[in-house]
Amino acid sequence: MQLDQLYQEIILDHYKRPKGRGLREPFAAGVHHVNPTCGDEITLRVALDGETISDISYDGQGCSISQASASVLYELLNGRKVDDAFAVHAAFVELMGGKGQVEPDEEVLGDAVAFAGVAKYPARVKCALLSWMALKDAVAQAVALEKEEV
Amino acid sequence: MTALTIPAGMPQYDDKPRFDVERVRADFPILGREVNGHPLVYLDSGNTSQKPRQVIDAVARYYAEHNANVARSVHTLGTESTEAYEGARAKVAAFIGAPSVDEVVFTKNATEALNLVAHAFGPHAQDPRFRLGPGDEIVISEMEHHSNIVPWQLLCQRTGATLRWFGLTETGRLDESNLDELVNERTKIVSIVHMSNVLGTVNATARITARVREVGALLMLDCSQSVPHLPMDVVDYDADFIAFTGHKMLAPTGIGVLWGRGELLNAMPPFLGGGSMIETVKMTGSTFAPAPARFEAGTPPIAQAVGLGAAIDYLTAIGMDAVAWHDKELTAYALDALDTVPGLRIYGPRVPVGRGATISFTLDGIHPHDVGQVLDSLGVQVRVGHHCAKPICDRFAVPALTRASFYLYTTTDEVDALVRGLDQVRKVFA
Numbered sequence: 001m002q003l004d005q006l007y008q009e010i011i012l013d014h015y016k017r018p019k020g021r022g023l024r025e026p027f028a029a030g031v032h033h034v035n036p037t038c039g040d041e042i043t044l045r046v047a048l049d050g051e052t053i054s055d056i057s058y059d060g061q062g063c064s065i066s067q068a069s070a071s072v073l074y075e076l077l078n079g080r081k082v083d084d085a086f087a088v089h090a091a092f093v094e095l096m097g098g099k100g101q102v103e104p105d106e107e108v109l110g111d112a113v114a115f116a117g118v119a120k121y122p123a124r125v126k127c128a129l130l131s132w133m134a135l136k137d138a139v140a141q142a143v144a145l146e147k148e149e150v
Numbered sequence: 151m152t153a154l155t156i157p158a159g160m161p162q163y164d165d166k167p168r169f170d171v172e173r174v175r176a177d178f179p180i181l182g183r184e185v186n187g188h189p190l191v192y193l194d195s196g197n198t199s200q201k202p203r204q205v206i207d208a209v210a211r212y213y214a215e216h217n218a219n220v221a222r223s224v225h226t227l228g229t230e231s232t233e234a235y236e237g238a239r240a241k242v243a244a245f246i247g248a249p250s251v252d253e254v255v256f257t258k259n260a261t262e263a264l265n266l267v268a269h270a271f272g273p274h275a276q277d278p279r280f281r282l283g284p285g286d287e288i289v290i291s292e293m294e295h296h297s298n299i300v301p302w303q304l305l306c307q308r309t310g311a312t313l314r315w316f317g318l319t320e321t322g323r324l325d326e327s328n329l330d331e332l333v334n335e336r337t338k339i340v341s342i343v344h345m346s347n348v349l350g351t352v353n354a355t356a357r358i359t360a361r362v363r364e365v366g367a368l369l370m371l372d373c374s375q376s377v378p379h380l381p382m383d384v385v386d387y388d389a390d391f392i393a394f395t396g397h398k399m400l401a402p403t404g405i406g407v408l409w410g411r412g413e414l415l416n417a418m419p420p421f422l423g424g425g426s427m428i429e430t431v432k433m434t435g436s437t438f439a440p441a442p443a444r445f446e447a448g449t450p451p452i453a454q455a456v457g458l459g460a461a462i463d464y465l466t467a468i469g470m471d472a473v474a475w476h477d478k479e480l481t482a483y484a485l486d487a488l489d490t491v492p493g494l495r496i497y498g499p500r501v502p503v504g505r506g507a508t509i510s511f512t513l514d515g516i517h518p519h520d521v522g523q524v525l526d527s528l529g530v531q532v533r534v535g536h537h538c539a540k541p542i543c544d545r546f547a548v549p550a551l552t553r554a555s556f557y558l559y560t561t562t563d564e565v566d567a568l569v570r571g572l573d574q575v576r577k578v579f580a
Contacts (some may be wrong), residue, residue, distance in 0.1 A: 063519030
């Protein structure tokens with residue numbers, strides 16, 4: 001059993017010292033996602049500046065995987081163009097769905113490559129994806145709202 | 151079963167029934183396997199129990215030698231199958247002290263049994279005891295499994311009735327201080343858990359039963375956790391319905407039991423319609439068989455019922471008093487052992503009185519998912535999460551809990567393995 005692969009130093013570090021945590025104003029859209037099987041929760045807000053995600057703020061409770069994943073997401077996607085962020089998002093979802101067979105691209109995924117080991121634990125994949133699904137939902141809502149206003 | 155030596159100075163426990171745990175363990179093939187390179191330490195029996203060779207063999211033998219559909223064939227195999235299925239029903243009836251075999255309804259699990267009773271209630275019920283509408287009340291508690299919450303919430307949505315509940319004390323006992331106000335002349339049914347699947351609390355039901363009788367309501371007990379662990383006599387408990395499930399008491403999944411007073415069952419409308427539950431069917435309408443057949447539409451879980459019968463034989467041979475005493479000693483040991491783990495907080499009774507062998511806890515600053523994952527790497531299988539009882543987590547303001555639950559094959563060595571594992575958890579997340 002490769003517990004070290006699951007709980008890599010990077011993950012434990014993000015868990016203990018999360019980046020960007022806390023809910024902030026202003027924001028264009030906010031969502032609340034839960035993992036009904038385990039009760040992990042996240043509230044996530046995004047602010048847009050044109051094509052750019054100008055802030056991702058979040059708060060939540062859950063296991064080290066779900067909380068570290070939100071911190072990595074913040075570090076990786078905050079300040080990125082929406083299209084770029086969705087490309088990274090797609091790569092992360094592919095990695096998590098790969099049952100450990102997908103070779104992650106560190107250029108694209110940065111610290112998120114540390115989650116490659118999580119993909120081998122089907123029960124934990126949803127933990128890792130919680131904040132990422134929330135982000136996609138929030139950005140989609142924010143973009144839709146922006147279009148309405150224009 | 152051989153008696154164990156009683157430590158000197160404990161004469162008051164001399165007469166307690168005991169059994170040889172190692173001999174019991176030898177009956178469970180799975181207990182010999184390894185998990186992640188460590189001997190399996192299975193502490194998730196509250197979730198589902200492991201199965202002894204005797205149950206596995208009974209199911210295999212049924213399929214190998216007797217398999218046929220029940221209650222509809224004149225041929226030999228059909229007769230043998232029917233006898234096996236009905237024989238299992240008789241074993242269940244004896245096991246819980248049911249006055250009549252016909253009061254035992256086989257369902258797929260306890261959830262179905264609870265839903266079946268909830269569905270008997272409605273605005274147009276023929277029997278006034280099941281007539282339910284705005285102004286009527288149903289009482290549950292804050293320590294229920296979701297399966298004893300959601301069916302009643304849905305029923306209240308359908309009928310406009312009001313759902314009310316007992317609160318919990320800080321130590322995880324039922325708060326009965328407002329019993330007389332909570333259970334009143336508007337109450338139609340009180341449905342509460344006998345033993346909590348999270349807190350381990352075994353509810354003392356006598357005062358509640360007395361109040362239920364006083365106001366003319368019905369009483370249902372969710373015995374999913376108690377029937378596998380404690381002697382049960384439905385007449386002694388003076389309940390109207392009890393629900394439990396086979397897979398938590400050494401039997402296969404897919405078989406559950408609803409016991410109800412015969413007179414009540416026959417006053418209830420059918421639940422699912424189909425074959426086997428009818429008296430006669432015409433294109434213009436149908437009439438229905440009496441209980442239990444009325445509630446057993448379609449081909450039932452026959453092999454699973456046979457497995458449940460074998461499980462009951464196994465438990466009866468050991469003796470439910472002995473199982474209960476084993477649970478009690480183990481729980482006393484585990485409560486003390488867990489107390490030595492820094493940062494560990496137990497939710498539920500801290501003394502081995504009025505509680506069963508299920509202990510839920512948190513470790514300071516470490517999420518239960520992470521606790522469970524590290525324990526698994528050491529072969530220790532515990533459940534983590536909200537245990538299908540989210541209101542308990544809300545009550546105690548915790549997002550999730552780690553739960554260790556024991557059974558007749560659990561040893562003090564396994565409790566020690568849990569405690570050692572928790573030390574490892576604390577090292578990983580230090």
